[in-house]
Amino acid sequence: MPTEAITFPGHSGDTLAARLDLPNGPVLATALFAHCFTCSKDIPAARRIAGRLAAMGIAVLRFDFTGLGHSDGEFANTSFSSNVADLIAAAQYLAGRDMAPALLVGHSLGGAAVLRARAGIPTIKGVVTLGAPFDPGHVSHHFDAALPEIRAKGQAEVCLGGRPFVITRDFVEDISAAALAPVIAELNAALLVMHAPRDDTVSIDNAADIFTAAKHPKSFVTLDNADHLISRSEDSEYAAELIATWAGRYIDLTPPAPPPGAPEGVLRVTEADPEGFLQDIQSGPHHHAYADEPLAYGGTNRGMSPYGFVSAGLGACTSMTIRMYARRKGWQFDSVSVDVCHDKVHAQDALPSGPAKIDQFIRVIRICGTLDAEQRAKLLEIADKCPVHRTLAHSSKVTTTLKEEHPMM
Template identity: 45%
Template sequence: EQLTISTSRGYDLAAALELPTGLVRGPALFAHCFTCTKQSKAAVEVTRALAKQGIACLRFDFTGLGGSGGDFGRAGFASDVEDLVASANHLCDRFGGQILLVGHSLGGAAVLAAADTIGRDRVAAIATIGAPADVPHVLGNIQGDLAAIERDGQGEVTIGGRAFHLSREFLDRTRAIDLPSEVGRLKLPILIAHSPTDQIVGVENASKLFDAALHPKSFVSLAGADHLLTEAQDAHFIAEVIAAWAARYLPLETDWPMPEEGVIVCTGHGKFGTEVHTVSHRFVADEPRSYGGDDTGPTPYDLLNAALGTCTAMTMKMYAGRKGLPLDGVRVAVTHERDHQHEGDHVHAMEEGMPMQALHRVITIEGDSLSEEDRSKLMEIAGKCPVHRTLEGHLHVHTEAGGGA
């Protein structure tokens, strides 16, 4: 979802909100690295991976970068903090409750510095990825005559191969931050993730931040990852870790009741996304991208096939255990056929114009010590599993309107 966020300085920030397919467990705000944009690989991969874990994640372009207005060359670190506050206010207004702050590289330093201004009552927890403890160190990544900018008030520089126009104000505002002191005042859960082989921001920065932070605090090693998380698997890993860690601070709150029996299905985000609640479990169902879905979960027919397959396997295993048969395992492959052409028992249905469908089941029985008689009996038992009987019996679906608007 593409958004714009207004700032008090008269221009807008370009933002993108990644929404979960199912219910929203809570919102998160992601801050990208120095001179990157919301479309950087790490920003996209981490926010989408968090969305898959039920966390609505907003990423945006800092002032003067990507699609955002304003002058990057005059902004500096303090402006990044102001951008985060404006974006956090947008999230809190939309979703209510508390938010998770996630920052990558200098964005990690920015979320740590912004948390107090956003308000500790509005921030649930903070996670940083490859964040520097010494904010002014980013000036070392700038190629240009900083002394001339100090003298003349402005000048041209190169950062990461891109040209920028910087002001003396940018340098002054960036040098003014004492991040360890800021972190030491926070009384919020903090997770610090860092690669021990980070060649841009050394892992000693993580040590300084971790030492400065108060408990509860956690450290996660991103061994083998580079600073920019250019490998998607590294971004997915840390997103899953952050989501699992944040579950303690962003518990799922929903008005949907958990069923005492059966399932409850509620619509989510995306074209087909739905969330399924059983008595003790919840998961997402979707359609593949080729059908216009987001492919975030099994399809309805996957679930139908799975119902028959799992019940078949469970029934065969239970029977083997009861009879003491040397069964090593069962593998059941189930496929669905929409237009089933069959002569015999179903001719009458076809004559009445009713579409005939079929489920095809292939059962592989594993166990070298099983006799042919054992295998034959197990195949017979497979046809007696409860779901099989339900599907082939006289099944009626009764529908009624529920309460509510």
């Protein structure tokens, strides 16, 4: 996916660093991602979620809050309220590019921030929280030992994630006063709450409180054994897949008219793992799958192989064609299933034409129901006329062009 490195002014005028992850095709909607407390826009969970949403046509802006990551400003001068103001500033920047956000996604304290920021971003239709605290003051447990010094001296330096940060009395007072229950009750947007039961940083009780305070439409999904940072790739991919699927129910992702000669539009395959073979497959805004290779061939086995998809196309088309013909004839049966095996065989095994190998698909059709021999014979004949079978049985022409893309700076 193309990524544009951008900057925009934050709540106090400081320059904030951001990445805008763009779809390879048209932008159907835009999302805004808020990272966790003292984290950055580039944590693995943010990258994976942004990539998955971009694959379905949703551009994602993820940025570093004031004083964090590559953004300007002093962290000591920020607060929960300033994070909310930065989110509203980011939304205004996007609106200035005719990309007003429809979706907010927030992780940990960023989740609390998107709940508060929603009221200041009128275009939002959906809000997603991941491991978010119901009480923003919850983050003070990270520096409990320093609270007496902060209250007495006005500030203290604390170590968070191996890095020094100055926490001020204003910051502590701001998060302590940030009650979320009233804003959640008036969210006026669909809400998806995601949380891991074993999260030892923000307990799952927070998710229950957020969910209870919200009005419908609202959904809750467990992240099972994920850690608070959703650092494992399988957990971040699971979260990304769920967010993408859920968002499609509340955001209009109608694509533009397909190009001439392609009535189903463009199916786009994008590399998801440059170190392996995992691929994101997106067919329009609503249909997504993974392709991969088995472990024995260097893949991670998280999706069907390319030949598996070819076999699936043949099996699905065969079953559909049989059912369509039977309906037309008024023939009744309970169900149809199709088993497909793919192999390479020597051409002379099937055709009298030299030693080259060809593809062989062995198809077994099972029809459950009462049909006479003539009907079964006719359905077997019809199976050979399914469009995918005919495509595989005849020569096809594949026209390929190479488009060179340069990374956006």
